[in-house]
Amino acid sequence: MESCCQPTTQANSRVTLCPTCHENGRSVPIITLKSLLKPDALSMLHPKLKYFFCSTSTCEVVYYSEANTFKTQDMKVPVFQKDNRVQVPVCYCFEWTRERLNHAVEEKNDPIQFIREQVKADRCGCEVNNPQGACCLGNVTSFIREIEKNENTIMSGRHYE
Template identity: 30%
Template sequence: MCGISCKDVENKTLCHQVRFPENYELSSEKYYFCPSKECTVGYFSSTGHIIPKQRLRTYQEINDDKLCYCFDINADQYLSALHANNSDAVKSFVIQKTKSGDCACDIKNPSGQCCLAKFKILERLGAR
């Protein structure tokens, strides 16, 4: 609805993110997550089924600019670490936990994606 490019998500991401009873009634069609904070659509299918962000378990975290859903790090915290020259420790922690299999991005992150790419985006923004 907002016109930005969206990635598809696995069914298990959808089932863990969508609140009951909507998660109970999901069809097996392919769904896509809209990452735009301004958009009210959380997930949508190619057939037009829409699940609003307000129906997601992570609705408040999305509004709070959650960066890492697995380890509860938001964008402001990481930007503060960047400005305090402490970002390497934060990012290394997430990388180490990801490598050891201690993350659950596929169900905790509404996009189903790993957050490490978002760290790089914030690093570029913070360097400005």
């Protein structure tokens, strides 16, 4: 089995449009849907079809194929890209929520290093834990950069008139 945090193959990087928001989606392994869909939604899954993940924050669709769509209410877990609450995971494998990441940055801890160590030890399971079916390190890194950017803006005392 390929590691979830390794670069994806060409077949997994094919892009198609979400039928609701018409934005590009990303191919997601069928095991991700089997792991994260609620039972009622899972009974509607067509396992031989290729499914895509819609990351558009304003779109309620999470997964789609040529035959059906699954929405946020069909999920066992909240979807980071679509739910901005502080207790929603950014890293699903190790429960790094927005709130926990904020605290780590305030305390000058390095969650990225921790996650990398776990990935290196082959402990991540993004394909079954993360709704996007891929490694969360990009999300974690982006989120931390945003925290640091906001912190620097506040610390510099910038005022906008």
